[in-house]
Amino acid sequence: MNKIIYSLTLFFLLSLVFMNSHAVTEKVLYSVRIEAKNKFERTKIMNLGIALDGIGENYVESVITKEELHNLKEISSPFEILNLDSFTLDFPPKDARYHNYQELIDALKGLHEEYPELTELKSIGKSVNGTDIWVLKIGSQEENLKPGIVFMGGHHAREHLSIEVPFYLATYLLSQSQTPKIKTLLESRDIWIIPVVNPDGTEYDIENGKYKLWRKNRTHNEDGSFGVDLNRNYGYQWGREGSSQFPRSETYRGPEAFSEPETRTIRDFVISHPHIKVLISYHTFSELILYPWGYTYDSIQNQTDLSIFENMAGAMSKMTGYKAEQSSDLYLVSGDTTDWAYGERGIYAFTFELSPKSMGGGGFYPGDIIDKTVDDNIEAALYAIERAGHVGLSLYLH
Ligand SMILES: [Zn+2]
Numbered sequence: 001m002n003k004i005i006y007s008l009t010l011f012f013l014l015s016l017v018f019m020n021s022h023a024v025t026e027k028v029l030y031s032v033r034i035e036a037k038n039k040f041e042r043t044k045i046m047n048l049g050i051a052l053d054g055i056g057e058n059y060v061e062s063v064i065t066k067e068e069l070h071n072l073k074e075i076s077s078p079f080e081i082l083n084l085d086s087f088t089l090d091f092p093p094k095d096a097r098y099h100n101y102q103e104l105i106d107a108l109k110g111l112h113e114e115y116p117e118l119t120e121l122k123s124i125g126k127s128v129n130g131t132d133i134w135v136l137k138i139g140s141q142e143e144n145l146k147p148g149i150v151f152m153g154g155h156h157a158r159e160h161l162s163i164e165v166p167f168y169l170a171t172y173l174l175s176q177s178q179t180p181k182i183k184t185l186l187e188s189r190d191i192w193i194i195p196v197v198n199p200d201g202t203e204y205d206i207e208n209g210k211y212k213l214w215r216k217n218r219t220h221n222e223d224g225s226f227g228v229d230l231n232r233n234y235g236y237q238w239g240r241e242g243s244s245q246f247p248r249s250e251t252y253r254g255p256e257a258f259s260e261p262e263t264r265t266i267r268d269f270v271i272s273h274p275h276i277k278v279l280i281s282y283h284t285f286s287e288l289i290l291y292p293w294g295y296t297y298d299s300i301q302n303q304t305d306l307s308i309f310e311n312m313a314g315a316m317s318k319m320t321g322y323k324a325e326q327s328s329d330l331y332l333v334s335g336d337t338t339d340w341a342y343g344e345r346g347i348y349a350f351t352f353e354l355s356p357k358s359m360g361g362g363g364f365y366p367g368d369i370i371d372k373t374v375d376d377n378i379e380a381a382l383y384a385i386e387r388a389g390h391v392g393l394s395l396y397l398h
Contacts, residue, residue: 028066029213031359034079036060039297042331044075046242049249051215051229054358055286055330061359063213067248082359097368098160100206101131101199104167108136108195115174117141118186124194125265128219131199133265138173138191148190148276149388151381152266155230155283155337157201157214158364161354161373162282167195168374169381185385190275197262198230211365217262219254221247228254231283232333233263234340237295242332253335266337270345278312278388279349280381281337284364286353287322289313289380292342294327295334300342308348308391316350316380327351348391350384352377 036042037058045060046052048071054061061082064072072079099107112121120141123132139146151169153162170193176182185191196202200218205211216227225248232243235257239245243253258264270276291309292300300306313324327333341349355373356366 029063030066030069031061031063031082031363032069032072032079033059033061033082033359034072035077039329039331041077043242045072045077046251046331046333048072048075049244049246049251051250052331053285053363055288056358060331061363063363064250065248068250095365095368097370098164099167101196101203104163104195105132105134107167108134108170111136111170111174115177118174118177124269126261127198127200128217128261129200131203133194133197133199133262135269136170136193136195138170138193139186139189146188146190146275147389148192148273149278149280149385150192150194150270150273150276151280151282152194152197152337153282154196154198154202155281157198157205157216158211159282159284159354160202160205160364161284161366161370163195163202164370165282165352165354165374165377166193168370169193169378170195172374172378181382185382189385189388190273191385192269192273192276194266194269197266201227213364215250216252217260219260221252222255223247228252228260230260230262231281231337232335233258233260234335234337235267236335236340236343238335240295240332240334242294242334257335267340270341270347276345276347276388277391278384279338279341279347280352280384281349282352282354284354285356285358285361285366287320287355287357288330288351288353289316289320289322289324290327290330290338290351290353291324292327292339292349294336294339295332297328297332299326305342305348312348312384312387313350315383319379319383320352320376322352348387 042060050062050064050068052060052062108121112119120137124135125133151166153166198217201214205214216229218226219228229251232251232253238257244251291313317324338349338351341347356362
């Protein structure tokens with residue numbers, strides 16, 4: 001079987017070099033499905049420095065460079081190359097509903113103008129290229145004394161759907177603000193929405209009307225390459241397994257913890273709002289709900305916290321249909337948002353891997369599944385907002 005896959009691989013290697021108008025970047029990229037049966041095998045692959053994008057029962061999927069393809073051959077896991085041409089690489093009219101940066105900011109401003117009493121819109125920092133990172137606060141505008149929750153999207157550039165979900169959550173909350181349920185929530189919670197943490201990367205990914213499958217931010221690294229993986233750059237147990245020290249890697253963690261202005265912006269925002277109890281960081285894809293730890297296979301030691309995480313993830317799993325599990329049950333990852341938010345700040349922090357379920361469903365570019373994905377996630381978001389008022393400050397705080 002391995003031999004068959006290998007010869008198939010060689011065949012595809014020759015035929016899949018992108019020389020046509022569908023070239024995704026100046027680099028040649030391969031979409032691969034790699035056999036991996038458990039978290040240890042997945043971590044072994046992750047430790048090659050490639051980003052694992054889709055997770056199946058017995059395999060993982062990734063988009064990798066030629067160099068990474070060579071590294072992959074060094075380990076024993078069988079793999080096959082999928083046909084990247086089956087994905088939409090152009091920025092097609094059917095994806096017109098996705099917001100580019102300017103459209104997103106205009107839409108946020110529109111919401112603020114329509115609901116001035118219920119919203120506050122401000123820039124909380126700048127990206128490496130000097131682009132503003134915006135937060136929309138929803139709730140009655142008294143001082144920040146109410147239990148808080150923050151929703152974030154767009155850490156990873158190509159995960160455009162992760163920007164739409166928090167944006168449309170804001171739209172939903174405001175359009176429903178007179179219904180008894182939402183009115184109560186808005187009066188009793190502070191809700192912050194940061195739809196795009198990585199605006200440079202996101203814009204780069206759609207520049208020139210072509211998707212580039214870009215993941216990282218746009219830092220110019222010392223070796224001439226671009227980008228740090230923002231979800232490996234947070235400063236809790238930074239630099240361990242599940243992140244790469246090599247700048248060219250898709251999971252490059254940066255030269256030090258919080259080396260990137262984008263992660264520093266989120267760090268400073270969270271620290272300056274100590275009433276934040278719950279954090280949801282949207283990513284795509286795989287339909288999963290993940291909670292700490294990512295950096296170790298060990299579970300959270302504090303039993304009260306562990307049961308809160310398990311209960312919340314379990315409840316949200318039922319609402320979304322997504323699978324809930326500890327982050328490292330997938331594979332080890334260090335320096336991510338949720339480990340830091342919980343480890344340093346005692347916040348109940350979850351990573352949502354939104355739709356689709358796999359590369360086969362469109363991977364990072366699934367087309368317009370915005371409404372369905374938003375619908376799938378509203379109830380869980382409302383639940384998390386509600387729960388933010390009932391979870392005490394974590395005993396883990398130190
Ligand atoms: Zn992501």
